[in-house]
Amino acid sequence: MDAKKIRRYVPRDRNRHPPAYFPAYKTTVARSPRLPLISIRQSLTEVTGPDFSQLQLGPYDNDLILNFRHTGLPIGERIIVYGQVRDQYSKPVPNALVEIWQANAGGRYRHRNDNYLAPLDPNFGGVGRCVTDAQGWYRFRTIRPGPYPWPNGPNDWRPSHIHVSITGPAIATRLITQMYFEGDPLIPQCPIVRSVGCQDAVDSMTARLDMAMSMPMDCLAYRFDITLRGELQTYFES
C-alpha cells in the first residue's frame, strides 16, 4: 500500500456563514434549497482552482478613482482599501484574484437594472480587480460608496459596502463577501448583515480606519483582511 501526499482544505464551518434561508432577507425564501447539502470527499475537482499568477491586468484596474475618468475625478470621499488574504493558518495566499464592485458616493450602481434616484457619476464605474502579491496583499483606491434603499422591508437601507470576490487558489476556497465600514450605524439594521449570526463574524467583515496607511491631504485608508479556508497537506493510503 502506497502513501500519497494530497492537498485538502479545512471543512467549512457553515455556522460562521449565513444560512441559505433567512426570511428577513425576503429573496432568500424562494432561492434557498430546502434539502440538506450533500457532503462529499474533496477530490482534485475541489482542491484545484484557477491560478492567476500569469494574468496581465490593466494599469488602473485597481484604481477606481482613475479607471473610469472621462471629464475629471469622481465625486466623493477618496479612500484606500487594502488588506491581506491569508488562510485559516495565517498563511498568506498569493496570486488570488480579488475583484470588487460598489455603488458610487450617492449610492447608485452603474448597472442597467439600478434606477435609484441618485445620479450616476460620469467619472465612476465602480469596478476594480487585482491579484494578491507574494505575501497575500491587495490594494485598491476608490470612493467611499453611499448607502441606498432597497426593496425588502418597507424602509430597508444597505449600509455603505463594497462587494469583494476572491477566486483561487481552489474551488473549495471560493468566497464572495461584502466589506462594511467601521462605525456605520446602518450595519446592525441591515437584514443582509444580520443573516450572519454572530457578532464576531460581522465584525470580521467590517473594515477598520487605518490612519497610518492614509495619505495626508489626499485620502483615508481602511484595512480589510480576508481569511480563506486553511490548506492542509495530508497523506493517505491508496
Add this chain to the structure above:
Amino acid sequence: MTNKLLPETPSQTAGPYVHIGLALAAAGNPTRDLEIGHELAKPGAPGEHIVVTGRILDGTGHLVRDAFLEFWQADAEGRYDPVYDPEKPFNCFGRAATTFDQGEWLIKTVKPGRVAAPDGRLMAPHISVSVFARGINIHLQTRLYFEDEEAANAEDPVLNAIELAARRKTLIARREEGSDGPRYVFDIHLQGPEETVFFDF
C-alpha cells in the same frame, strides 16, 4: 498543542449587481482588455467541442434572471491545468450570467476527460458549477454530468454518494443535437420537487 484556526471570512450575497464586477458586458458596461468569460475552449482546443446551457428556477418556478455562475473542469484528457491564461486555447475556468430576458446561461467548452477520485477510481466526466445571485447568501456548489456517459456515471463515487438515487438525475445534463455540434442542457432548480443536489466539501 492546541491549534486555534482563524475563522473563515463569512460569505455575503453577490447581490443583484454582481454583473458590474464580474460580468461587465451583462451589466451593459464597457469591458476591459481581459475578461473571464463563457468561452473555456477556443475553436483550436483539443477535444470534443460542446455547448452547455441551462436556466435556473426558484422555488415558485420562476426563472432566476440575475444569477452569475462559475465553471471549473478538466481538459479533454482529464487534466486540471490551473494557470489561467486568455491566450491558451483552453482554460479550465469560466464564467457566465443568466440573461435578463430569457434567463439562460451558456458556455462553450470541450467535454472533460475523466479524473481520478481520491481512492484512485475514475470519476465520470463532470463540470463543477457554482451559483451566485441575489437571495443566495453563500454560493451553491453542484456538479454537471453528461447523459451520454451512462456507464461512467453509474460508477461515479460522487453520484453514488447521493443516497436517494432518484436525486442523481438532477445532476445529469441532457444531450441535444445542435446545428454546430452537441449541446447539453442543465437546468438548476434551487428548490422544489426537482431540487438540484448541492454539495458541501
